[in-house]
Amino acid sequence: MEQIQRVVVTVVGQDKIGIIAGVSGVLAKYQVNILDISQTILQDFFTMIMIVDISQASVSLQELQQVLKEQGQEIGVQINAQHEDIFKYMHRI
Amino acid sequence: MPITFMPEEIIETIQMVRAENLDIRTITLGISLRDCVASEIKIVARKIYDKITSKAERLVRTGEDISEEFGIPIINKRIAVTPIALVGEGCTDTEDYLALALAMDRAAKEVGVNFIGGFSALVHKGFTKGDEILLNSIARALAETERVCASVNVATTKAGINMDAVSRMGRIIKDTAELTKEAGGLGCAKLVVFCNVPEDNPFMAGAFHGIGEPETVINVGVSGPGVVFRAVKENPQADFGTLATIIKHTAFKVTRMGELVGREAAKRLQVPFGIVDLSLAPTPAIGDSVADILEAMGLEKVGGHGTTAALALLNDAVKKGGAMASSYVGGLSGAFIPVSEDAGMIKAAEEGALCLDKLEAMTCVCSVGLDMIAVPGDTPAETIAAIIADEAAIGMINKKTTAVRIIPVPGKTVGERVEFGGLLGSAPVMSLHPYSAADFIKRGGRIPAPLISLSN
Numbered sequence: 001m002e003q004i005q006r007v008v009v010t011v012v013g014q015d016k017i018g019i020i021a022g023v024s025g026v027l028a029k030y031q032v033n034i035l036d037i038s039q040t041i042l043q044d045f046f047t048m049i050m051i052v053d054i055s056q057a058s059v060s061l062q063e064l065q066q067v068l069k070e071q072g073q074e075i076g077v078q079i080n081a082q083h084e085d086i087f088k089y090m091h092r093i
Numbered sequence: 094m095p096i097t098f099m100p101e102e103i104i105e106t107i108q109m110v111r112a113e114n115l116d117i118r119t120i121t122l123g124i125s126l127r128d129c130v131a132s133e134i135k136i137v138a139r140k141i142y143d144k145i146t147s148k149a150e151r152l153v154r155t156g157e158d159i160s161e162e163f164g165i166p167i168i169n170k171r172i173a174v175t176p177i178a179l180v181g182e183g184c185t186d187t188e189d190y191l192a193l194a195l196a197m198d199r200a201a202k203e204v205g206v207n208f209i210g211g212f213s214a215l216v217h218k219g220f221t222k223g224d225e226i227l228l229n230s231i232a233r234a235l236a237e238t239e240r241v242c243a244s245v246n247v248a249t250t251k252a253g254i255n256m257d258a259v260s261r262m263g264r265i266i267k268d269t270a271e272l273t274k275e276a277g278g279l280g281c282a283k284l285v286v287f288c289n290v291p292e293d294n295p296f297m298a299g300a301f302h303g304i305g306e307p308e309t310v311i312n313v314g315v316s317g318p319g320v321v322f323r324a325v326k327e328n329p330q331a332d333f334g335t336l337a338t339i340i341k342h343t344a345f346k347v348t349r350m351g352e353l354v355g356r357e358a359a360k361r362l363q364v365p366f367g368i369v370d371l372s373l374a375p376t377p378a379i380g381d382s383v384a385d386i387l388e389a390m391g392l393e394k395v396g397g398h399g400t401t402a403a404l405a406l407l408n409d410a411v412k413k414g415g416a417m418a419s420s421y422v423g424g425l426s427g428a429f430i431p432v433s434e435d436a437g438m439i440k441a442a443e444e445g446a447l448c449l450d451k452l453e454a455m456t457c458v459c460s461v462g463l464d465m466i467a468v469p470g471d472t473p474a475e476t477i478a479a480i481i482a483d484e485a486a487i488g489m490i491n492k493k494t495t496a497v498r499i500i501p502v503p504g505k506t507v508g509e510r511v512e513f514g515g516l517l518g519s520a521p522v523m524s525l526h527p528y529s530a531a532d533f534i535k536r537g538g539r540i541p542a543p544l545i546s547l548s549n
Contacts, residue, residue: 010103040100049103061162080107082164089353090346091102 005055006035006084009068013077015046022075023050026067031058046077051084107164113319114381115347116166117354118374120156121295123302123310123367124148126175126211130183137184138196145172145200145209148309153205155361163357165350168316168516172201173300174211182223190227194234194241201240208283210300212243215290217252218539228258231265235280236272242298248288248485250492254540259485262286263478263534267501270470274503277511281500282433282465286481288488288495293368294424299461299496310367312424313355317347318373319380321411325389336390337410344371344414352419370424371415372460373407375435377518383407383428384437395437396447404428405458425494427460433513433520434465443510443521449480457487462496467511467520470503477501479530482540490543 011023020037027034032052039048054061065081072079109115129140149172156170174180174197181190194212201209212234214224231243245262248254266281273280285299292303295312302310324343331339351369359366375383384395387403408428416422430452432438441447449466456462462484468477481497488495502511505522512519 008098008103010107012104012107038100042100042104047100047104049098049100051097062158065161080164083162085353085357086163086165086350087098087103087106089349090106091098 003055004053007052007054007061007081008084008087009050009052010080011048011072011077012045015041016076019046019048019075019077022071023048023068023079026071027052030064030067031056032064109320109346110165113323114316114376114378115320115350116168116316117313117351118316118372119169119171119295119297119314120152120167120354120358121171121173121300121312121314122149122152122362122364123173123293123306123312125302125306125308126180129180132183132185134181134184134187134192137181138192141174141180141193142196142200145174145197146203149204149206151362155358159354159357159361163353165354167354169207171206171295171297171300172204172209173295173302174209175302175304176213176215177211178214178221178223178227179304181226182221188226188229190230191233191237194230194238197241198238206240208240208242208297210242210244210297211302212241213245213301215246216258217246217249217255219255220258228261228265231284232268232272232280235269235283242283242300244285244287244290244299244301246287246290247481248489250289250489250545251542253542254288254482254485254489256482256534256540257537259481260475260478260534260537262481263474263476266477266499267474270501270503277505277513278470278500278502279513282498282513282517284498286497288485289493291424291494295370296372296374296425298498306367307365309364311355311359311362311364312367312370313351313358314370314372314374314424315347315351316372316374316376316381317343318375318383318386320347321373321407322380322382322386322389325386333406337406340407340410341414344411345418348415348418366421368421368423369415369419371412371419371422371426372424373411373428375429375431376516377434377436377439379436382435382437383430384435384441388437394444394446395441396451400451401454401458404430404455408459425460429460429464430455431464431498432466432523433518434516439519439521442523449523449525453483453487456484456495457491461494462488464496464498465500465517465520466498467500467502467505467522468525469506469522470501471506472501472525473529473531475529475531475534476525478534482534486540492545
């Protein structure tokens with residue numbers, strides 16, 4: 001089995017029906033496995049953080065970023081997908 | 094599997110990039126040109142072009158890939174090469190290195206980097222033939238190329254100050270301004286005069302690939318004044334110990350980004366990772382200013398009394414936090430105070446709150462020196478040389494790097510403004526003391542190296 005490649009997907013915007021469905025639908029379509037989800041309200045914004053594994057994905061990280069961005073525009077939220085290392089480096093010693 | 098990050102941490106990182114201008118200012122690929130030596134300048138120029146374009150072929154693409162995958166902007170991809178005075182010295186058929194500058198410029202355009210540093214010479218103790226030719230070529234090289242940056246080291250703590258070189262640099266800066274007068278003397282923005290120059294600095298215009306460096310190397314310069322500004326601003330009541338700790342924590346996080354990007358770039362390019370330069374490099378963008386940090390610390394205006402102390406605290410805390418974050422630290426490593434590239438500095442200079450004398454004092458406690466200062470176009474070459482000598486003396490005595498990047502703006506005088514555009518920003522023309530140093534500069538020779546003991 002390929003090594004896990006963890007990516008952090010963050011979704012920030014106004015809370016509404018269907019955000020999780022919209023985002024996870026895209027992830028499923030491209031064979032991206034969701035490892036964990038947490039959601040919270042931070043500074044009045046709906047914030048969802050997903051840790052996903054893209055090792056089996058049918059697209060590259062850069063292509064995934066693009067489709068998520070488009071999906072985000074459709075739902076009206078901002079979606080980022082970033083390699084996990086950036087958070088590891090900044091917040092963990 | 095449990096989530097490994099707190100939502101606040103994730104949001105903090107995104108906030109730093111989105112709202113506070115956190116970025117990697119530059120990844121700079123150092124390339125040795127020592128094997129480009131030949132006796133004919135045409136051959137040297139061709140070898141330089143070929144080597145740079147082959148070694149740096151994937152630099153820009155790799156930088157962009159990393160930027161996208163990690164979600165952190167990498168503003169500049171740049172190249173630093175062996176000082177050209179060393180590379181050109183073997184040529185027996187020329188008295189001019191312009192052709193080498195043109196080859197560097199063409200190579201920079203070919204690989205898509207916005208600046209290439211290393212049209213440089215180290216003359217702190219004297220000139221070789223190659224140094225002489227390089228100095229004579231600087232003004233035209235800067236006028237006739239777009240991306241080439243030049244630097245000259247005129248002093249070190251161990252050698253003293255080569256006042257002949259200082260005097261010549263005053264003249265060369267004037268000539269460069271004159272040859273680029275259509276662009277406000279822009280050539281001078283690409284020319285730095287150093288004392289104690291570091292050999293692994295990734296920042297332009299002073300970057301070059303030092304002679305102790307490997308064949309190729311990746312050095313990274315971080316940024317992040319906006320992030321530190323927010324942290325300082327959120328703690329108006331903190332005492333100095335607490336404030337220093339807050340800045341240290343912030344600098345740590347900022348520098349970790351540099352470490353990550355540097356290591357990743359080095360791995361992908363299969364080039365050794367050199368250093369992270371722990372710098373607070375401002376840009377003209379609002380909220381990306383070192384001056385704003387100093388004012389957030391409680392100063393009414395940067396340039397007022399207390400500025401030097403505030404900057405000393407800031408600079409030291411950035412280094413302490415950054416040093417923990419990276420396994421290899423080098424370059425200039427300190428807060429930059431370039432006037433034209435910092436919206437807060439520009440404002441203070443225009444309002445008369447920040448004068449050249451205060452800037453000079455500030456350079457005693459931070460990196461790097463009198464940087465991006467516009468002065469009247471009719472400033473005598475000897476006065477510019479004297480400014481360089483003062484700054485070099487500060488570096489020499491305090492065992493630190495200092496530098497002068499000064500632009501005598503042709504046809505402009507105090508109170509006017511010059512626009513350079515982009516990262517170079519715009520600068521108000523600042524006033525200088527009217528008294529002459531011509532007889533002092535005329536003496537020539539070297540100011541001897543200082544005593545390091547008896548250190549008061």
